[in-house]
Amino acid sequence: MKKLILTAICGCMAAIALCQTNTALIKGSVTDSATQKPLSYITLALKDSTGQQSIKSTLTKPDGSFEINQVTPKAYQLVIIAVGYQAKTITIPAFSKIFDAGNILLANATNQLKEVGVTASRPLVKQEIDRLSYDVQADPDSKALTAMDMVRRVPLLTVDGDDNIQLQGSGSYRIFINGKPSALLASSPKDVLRSMPASTIQKIEVITTPPSKYDSEGLAGIINIITFKKTTDGYNGTITSRYSYPWGPNLNLTATAKQSKFGMSGYVGVGRQSINTTRLTNLRETYSASQPTAITSTFNQDGIYTWGGNYIYGSTEMSYELDSLNLFTASVNYNRGVFRQDFSRQTAFTGGQAGAQSYLLLTNGNFDWEGLDAGFNYQLGFKRNKQQLFTASYRYSYYLNGQNSEVLATDRINYDVPNYNQFNDASTKEHTFQLDYVHPVKQLTIEAGVKAILRGNYSLATGQQQAGQGFVDDLTRRNNFVYDQDVYSAYNSYQLKLTKWTFKAGLRVEHTRVNANFITNNNTLLKTNYTNAVPSVSAMVTLPKNQSLTFGYTTRLERPYIFQLNPFVDRSNSQYINTGNPNLDAVTSQLVEITHTKTGKGTLSNKLSFMYTGNSIVQLIKLVNDTSTRTFANAGNTKILRWNISGNYNITNKLSVNFNSGLFYVWLKGPFNDRFYSNEGIRTNTFANVNYKLTDSWQLGATGGYNRRYINLQGGSNDYPYSSVSASKTFLNKMATITAVVNNPFQRYFDFKQFTNTPDFYQGNTNRQFYRTYNISFSYKFGRLSSDIKKNQRSINNDDKSSAGASN
The missing domain is CATH 2.40.170.20 (TonB-dependent receptor, beta-barrel domain)
Structure with missing residues (x-):
């Protein structure tokens, strides 16, 4: 029995050693091309040689350096992504144990924009099968205004001089926060929305024909204020x-x-x-x-x-x-x-x-x-x-x-x-x-x-x-x-x-x-x-x-x-x-x-x-x-x-x-x-x-x-x-x-x-x-x-009560 256990342990150690000999290391550093300062916490994504399949991802250290350990020694593509900089792709040829990418320089995104003369703006409004959404984060004023200020800008919603809200001309609706109802918002939405900064909101959805999974309350529909953003490692x-x-x-x-x-x-x-x-x-x-x-x-x-x-x-x-x-x-x-x-x-x-x-x-x-x-x-x-x-x-x-x-x-x-x-x-x-x-x-x-x-x-x-x-x-x-x-x-x-x-x-x-x-x-x-x-x-x-x-x-x-x-x-x-x-x-x-x-x-x-x-x-x-x-x-x-x-x-x-x-x-x-x-x-x-x-x-x-x-x-x-x-x-x-x-x-x-x-x-x-x-x-x-957090795709939505609102 002891010989059998010893043989198994030796076999495992040999397998581990064999695996270690077949793994490799990719390293390097990332620097701002203009200031020559190291860039910390920059996202790096390692993909296969075709660039279609993601293998691993990591972040640069405070000194701008990075290491990607235990990868199979073969050809890859390394994609470097940073807010405010032009994305860059490095082609890594097949190698044996260590590949040093050296000092990778990232150019400021503004330079690239000036060269090609192309800019893109996120659309503020999107129409879906049963709802309309307003992208608050795409509105440059969102950092200084309140949630009530942003509601005034959303199609199908109306706010009067006393901050009473109507949806499609009706004062009967439901207000959600992140797809969930709030009893407080049902009785006094204007007091809460006046105190809520718009900077906490990702988007505002107006659901005019809610599907059957939602409770039936709210004659005109549902206002869904989404505040949580995706979180990552x-x-x-x-x-x-x-x-x-x-x-x-x-x-x-x-x-x-x-x-x-x-x-x-x-x-x-x-x-x-x-x-x-x-x-x-x-x-x-x-x-x-x-x-x-x-x-x-x-x-x-x-x-x-x-x-x-x-x-x-x-x-x-x-x-x-x-x-x-x-x-x-x-x-x-x-x-x-x-x-x-x-x-x-x-x-x-x-x-x-x-x-x-x-x-x-x-x-x-x-x-x-x-x-x-x-x-x-x-x-x-x-x-x-x-x-x-x-x-x-x-x-x-x-x-x-x-x-x-x-x-x-x-x-x-x-x-x-x-x-x-x-x-x-x-x-x-x-x-x-x-x-x-x-x-x-x-x-x-x-x-x-x-x-x-x-x-x-x-x-x-x-x-x-x-x-x-x-x-x-x-x-x-x-x-x-x-x-x-x-x-x-x-x-x-x-x-x-x-x-x-x-x-x-x-x-x-x-x-x-x-x-x-x-x-x-x-x-x-x-x-x-x-x-x-x-x-x-x-x-x-x-x-x-x-x-x-x-x-x-x-x-x-x-x-x-x-x-x-x-x-x-x-x-x-x-x-x-x-x-x-x-x-x-x-x-x-x-x-x-x-x-x-x-x-x-x-x-x-x-x-x-x-x-x-x-x-x-x-x-x-x-x-x-x-x-x-x-x-x-x-x-x-x-x-x-x-x-x-x-x-x-x-x-x-x-x-x-x-x-x-x-x-x-x-x-x-x-x-x-x-x-x-x-x-x-x-x-x-x-x-x-x-x-x-x-x-x-x-x-x-x-x-x-x-x-x-x-x-x-x-x-x-x-x-x-x-x-x-x-x-x-x-x-x-x-x-x-x-x-x-x-x-x-x-x-x-x-x-x-x-x-x-x-x-x-x-x-x-x-x-x-x-x-x-x-x-x-x-x-x-x-x-x-660097990676998405998991969320339940279904949760409780008590949209069965009317919200406070003005008349027609």
Whole structure:
């Protein structure tokens, strides 16, 4: 036995020695041809003699040297790649043990560009079978602007003067971060997007006909903000500091790292919203029932709004590749903000039931938010086909919105409402379990899956009323609300790819169970169950001369969200109150669209779409006892016919233009508060951006846009124009960038007005916005990478809840 073991050991040692004698070494160094300085962390790829197959890759050391060990001694091609330099290929002849490539000189890429006179620009917009994507990293202004600024530039999206977002003219949509929903973005997207730097975003996708693997929520579709970039062996990162006047500073770090089977990617940032003060006005005129033109009462408020605070955000995604078939990933997203908000409103009221009144209304308080998403995924691959996948996923999501206000009145004339405090915490917690399977069969890809979302919502509201020198609990302001919603779903979809045609079709079935309880309202219970079948069909055909035609049809669903259901009565302005409606029903819509796209030196896309929504959830105002109450109701039948044209074109090698314009007609009608309303009209949104590459390191830009007013069931808003100019400079071998942007240089303020006009009353609310803003940012890249990180191709997407948005 001992002889047998000894023989085996000797055989292994001989085999190892034989292998070592048949391996060779390739070495050398890389140097800047102009400065003669060594270039560290430059990527080198070793390929076979034909240049078709990759053998190995490595990075240069800090002194510029490199070694590629244990290669078979034969002929190769060595490719050297570096950002800012001309790629170079070295032919390595057959050799025995060591090949010394010597000192390899890399020329600056700018020299080569000047010699051949060719430059290339990444297209900003790309049309796919069911979505349109905007490449944020190809926009030179992205380093200095916020995510909200970039959303204004994306085709099919509209942002008004109060930063409310619409998708194809609708305020019902879902917002994802990296293909995953965020409960926080569902309730308050503008607050989060204002604080998120655009430098963390890779691209923004607008999915207008989501396939069946997505939950059915979002009448107009899905906005997917992709922040994570591919990470590779080694590490890299970008640190960006930004200051915006008058908003304040922001510091952000984006980093990626990968070592062997483990990879990590993420970003973290902090910011401060400077304390700012702007003006606001409220006007309400009440009409006589017998004489519609006669004004019976007038309510005026003229005051100031002061706000500011701090915020922090972070996101990370990790992966571990056990082997080529087993992959584990995990992700965590966190966002928190704490803001101060104070109002001072000089109020005058004439002609009401209580007679003439005047007082100074002071509202002092805070609002804060906190959101957490954490998920874990396991992906199993199959040897027969790399596209065959099974994925099991779990996700936990939590968010909390808190509000507290102290409401005081001074300088009172005929106003006897006591001072009071109000508090409200509204929260959502949800657990999601999901299984997905992808099975390719030649040109056909079959997908199927099941999912369960267990969601709990609650609202805890309390209040106090002044009594003497102190405050006592006011039971009339207490309202505890629990709303549990469980959604069980299954889907099956098919995608067929032919030579010129691509088809995608599927069906999703969702069963919803609702259990609500008004704890302080005699424990009133609300239970309901409903089932929805949601089809989705898309087709894309490739035409001659780089053209394509895309068709899409889908049915979408909107479930009411906690901020719409919450019965908490916000009385921070005693005669302009806001509340939710816990009796809201789910809403369905029908969407059909056709898109023609032509690519070449530039891209031109034309989209025509029509959407119908019955019994849609809209925000409305009713007047009761001289008090305006804003709430939500299933009161609108909506039709939107839209034509959108977008494109980008390189006029010269240095000058490029990007534009998009939407023209749509809106019809609205529906009953509310024992009256039937209707409204219709034309809306537009137009945007254009021009970029000029002054030199290889300098870029200049100019932007302009115009949004035609919103059209609501009871009113609308004023028009909204905007503009900006920008300049950016790269240096330190393109590792550092400084960018400056001036938004709306010709106008310091903009008064955004929203109005309601009914036979009973007119109400106008005007908020003054800071319009002229200055942004300057500095970013620096560090580190080097060399191979892609693994990510699950399927994960949890809870796109079954509506997002906050403005009306049509």
